[in-house]
Amino acid sequence: MLEKLNEQQKKAVQITKGPLLIIAGAGSGKTKVLTTKIAYLLAEELALPQEILAITFTNKAAKEMQMRIRGMVGKKANEMQISTFHSFGVRIIRENYTRLSYSRNFTIFDASDSLTLVKKILKEKNLDPKMHNPKNIKNRISSCKNNLVTAETFKKYINSYHDEIFQSVFAKYEEKLKKSNAVDFDDLLLKPIELFQKYPAVLAEYQKLFRYILIDEYQDTNEAQYVLVKKLVNKEQNICVVGDESQSIYGFRGSNYRNILNFEKDFPKCQQVVLEKNYRSTQNILDVANQVIKYNARKKEKKLWTDKEAGAEVVVNVLLDEHQEAEYVAQTINDLKNQGADLNEIAILYRTNAQSRVFEETILRKGLPYRIVGNVHFYHRKEIKDLLAYLKLIYNVNDDVSLLRIINEPSRKIGPKSLADLEQRAQASNEVLFAALTTEKELTFKNLITELRQLSNEVSLTELVEETLQRSGMREELEKENSAKAEVRLENLEEFKSITKDFEEKYGIISLEDFLAEISLVTDVVEYEEDIPQITLMTIHAAKGLEFKYVFVVGMEEDLLPHANSQGDLEELEEERRLCYVALTRACEQLYITYTKNRQLFGRRTLSIPSRFIDEMNLMTCEEVTVNNTNSDDNIDEDIEFTVGEKVVSDKYGQGIIVEVSNDILTIAFAKDVKKFIKGHKSIKKVKEE
DNA sequence: TTTTCAAACCTTTTT
C-alpha cells in the first residue's frame, strides 16, 4: 500500500495519532495520501470503518474517494462517513430532529427557496425590493449564518436604518423557516453546532464514534465548519487536515484560509507534513504558477518541485476579441486532436460562466464534442422545480414556499387575490397555509395533496411521481398546450422519472425522505457521460482538484481575472491571484493562456487590459495571433430557418424536436437526450409533417 | 386570471 508513496507522503499516512496538518501543494498527490491513509487505518485495524469521518469539498469528490477506498479495502468502505460538510450536517439533523425541535419530515430549502422566502417577507413588511435588494439580503443572511451570527446577536451590530430593516427580515426569515419545518443550506452546519452546544452528551456520543476525522480542502472551510470540526474532535485529537492556502478560492462563501494557518495554534501538539513534490506539471508550468503566487503576502513556505522535464513553453496569445479567442482555442484543439491528443485531456477554463457561450458556439461549429460542467441546471427548470415542490409539499405540508409555488400550477383559478386572502386567514389563526385551506377551490387542492400523501406511503417513488404528474393535472395541462415548449417540459418530467428509477435501482426502495435529502444537496445533474472523448469547459472554481494534459486559461484580462468586483480590495485581489494559480496548476503538459484586445461585456464592447497576472508570470514571449474564421463550412447552410417545436431528424440521434433557437445554436431534444447543434448543420434535416 | 410585451436588471465564483 505504501510502496507507491514518496517519503513525505508515507510520513503523512503513517502518522495516525494526534493532530496532523498536511500542507499539500497543487498536484502533490493529496487525494492519494488521504485515501491511502484511510485504507491504512483500516488495514492496521486502528479504526473501524464507522469510526472514520472524512469530509470533502464536493459530493463528487466524496463519491470518488469512497470509490477509490473501496478499491483498496472492499465494501467496508460503505460504512464510512465520507461526505461534504453539508451532507454530514443532514445526517446529524436527521438523527436528532426532536432535540432540534423539528418534525421528522423537515425539508431543506435550496438557494432559490430561500430567496423566495426573503421576497415574500419583504412584501409582507411592505418593503420596496428596489431599496432592499432581496438577493443581497439573502446573501447577507447566509454570511451571518456562516459566521455564527444569529438574528438575535445581529442586533448588537445594527448601525443604520438599513441594518435595522435587515435584522427584522433576518429574524422573520428564521421564524418562517422554522414554522415551515424547514432548514436552509447554512442551517445544515448551524443546527448541528446548536445541537452540540445544547446537548453535550449528544456531542460526546459523536466524539466517541468519530475517532478519526479527516478533512480535505481545509483552506476552504468557513467559520461554522471550523467550529463544527473543533467540537467534534475528541481527547485523542485524531484529526488530520489537508490543504493549501494558495488554493483557497471560496472567500465569497465565507471560507477562511487562516483556518489552515492557525491549525498549529488550535492544536499545539500537531505534527506537520509538507508535500512539495509535484507529480502533475512540467517545470515550465510550475515556474509560471510559482511566479504568480509569489506576489501574495501571507503563506506557508513551500516550494513545489518536479523531476519532470521543462516541457513545452507556456504560451500566451493575444486575440482581437472573444470570437477570435474562441476560434483560436478551437483551432488549436483541432490541431491537438489531429496530432492524436485525447479530447478528455483538454480543458478550457474561464472566470465567469458567461464566457462559456462563445466557446460553445465555436466548438459546436467545428463539430468537436464537448461538455460544460456545472452549467446545465436540470433541477432549475420550471417544470422540475414545480414537480419537486409537489414532492416537498407532499412530504412536509408545512412548507409554505412550495405550497405557494404550486397551488395554482396548473391553474386552479387561485390568483393573487385569493392567495392574499388565504395568507390573511393563515396569519389570523397563526397556521401554516396548508392548514388554512378552506374555500372550495382550495379544498380541491388540499385533497389532492392529502391523497398523494397517503399514496406516498404505499407506492414506490417513481409511481408517486407518476401519480403526481397525473392527478395534479400537470401532465394534462402540458399535453393540452400542444406546443413544442410543452413537449420539452413533458420530456424533462419523463427524464425526472428516469432519475428516480435510477435511484431505486441503485438503492432498492427509496423513501421520499431519502430522495429529497439526497437531491437537495446535488447541484449538478447526475452525469451519465457516455464514454466518448470530449473537451471540458468549466469555471476555474469548478476545476479545482482536477487536472488535464492541455489547459486553456482564457480571458486573462483585468476586470475578468482579477474580476472587476475584486479590484481595490487587497484580500479579494489575493483571492483572484490564488484563483489564477489554481487555473495554471491544472495543466500537466501544455498551458495556453489567452487574452483579447476588446471584448463584449454587459452587452457593450470594451477595450480590454491584459491581466496584471500576465506581467507577474514574467514570460519571455507573448504572441499576437490572427485566426481565419473557418465558418463558411460546407456542412452549414445558413439560409435555413428553424423554429421552436419543429420536428427534425439527425443522422446520428434520429428524430427530435427543436427546443430552443438562440443565435446560431439549435437545442434539440431526442428520445434519449438533449443535444445542441449549430444552425443549418447538414446532419440535421427537417421532417415534413403529415 | 392569464397572456403578452417591453423595460429593467444583470454577472463573479457555489456547497
Place this chain on the structure above:
DNA sequence: GGTTTGAAAA
C-alpha cells in the same frame, strides 16, 4: 446579450 419583472391587454 440574455433573463426576469412589471404593466397593460385579452
